[in-house]
Amino acid sequence: MRRLRRYPGGMGVVSDGKKAYRLLQKALASRSAVQRVRRRLAGQGPHPHQHYRIAVYFADGAVNMYQMRQWYRPLAELAKRWPVVVLSRSATGAEKLIEEDGPPVAFVPTVRDLERFIANQDIRIVLYVNQNTRNFQMFRYGRRWHVFINHGESDKMYMTTNQYKAYDYALIAGQAARERLSRTLWDYDLDRRAIEIGRPQADHYSGTLPYTPDERHVVLYAPTWEGDRPSAHYGSIASHGETLVARLLATGRHRVIYRPHPRSGVVDDEYGAAHRRILAAIAEANAADAAAQHVYDDGPELGWQLAAADVAVVDISAMVYDRLAAGKPLLITRPADERASIDTTGYLSACEWLTVDGAADIVAEVERVAADDDAVARLRTWVQHYFGDTTPGAATAKFHGAIEQLMQRWDEWHARDAGGDATDDDDDDDADEDDD
16 A cells, blocks of 8 residues: 655645635735725715814724724714714724714824824824724824723723823723722822723613513623633633523523624634524524514624613623623623633622523522622622712713813913924834735
């Protein structure tokens, strides 16, 4: 029998070939997206000259649009007073913003594009919803405030990164965020640089329900993705999710709203497979009982789910605090991986945990947190600690007040600087860089 010869590195060549093919596909898709975005924006006409006062800098693509979406409505309200534009560096991100009727978009894939747009506008405040490394390219522009507004409130390590110091100011939710930052950041002037605004998104927790309300108890299950390192293994789809969804679907008394993180399964194939099995179970339950109206929610809008659910089951993520801002009962899944980092100095020190074993008793757990007076009282205390006054409209007023305060400070500094050179230096080394 003839033996096949093995060549050293043969598998590596095949692997490199596949990577090269994927990169080529990505490049072609990006080029197509760039062309589509430019055509659509050209059809809308040029932006008004010297019109915008506030910019939201967003360097991410479509996969991270959830970070922008939750700000659409608060920004729309803000724009009634101060015109707002999104500086989108990625074609896929810009395309989504256009499709979803988000704030006005300036597509600025290169630094030179960015410079040209800024030169024709009166941008006084730049808002940032994440810590993308390309934020640094925007920091070069002085004579304006760079303000971190984040894309959610949580007790994750992300919320105490030293990168806060890169911004002139940070808009934070409340006392919990202030205490969290004071414990971690050395020599950071919280009193001057951090401004509390609550959770303005919670003033817009509304939308059209995709089901007809009835006597069923609505349970929102909103797991995060699996994470890319052990300390961030917060995802529960594979450990808790299948069991708890199956139990709730079987009662005939509950309606499940399943809203997984859009990145679920991108790292772990089994995590993705568990997600698909949950989808199949929901479809099967709806086919068996048309009145059940269980929901798989992968839509861009977040708000109605948080307001409509009688109880929410969420992983350690910003969804904990999105729901907390609604002031309604919730359970937090305890990570199956013991290496997952859990901050037990805040709400997670006194929250209602759902363990892997407890997922099998989800029906009893849901009933308990909704009716337990002690649990309800603890919830109210923590809502106040994290978000302050949650009276409808209060957070929006704080957000607008913070922007007004920064605009006044801009006026003060502009008056001092009136005699100086107001032209930002051009950096030829960066000007031709294309991030798409």
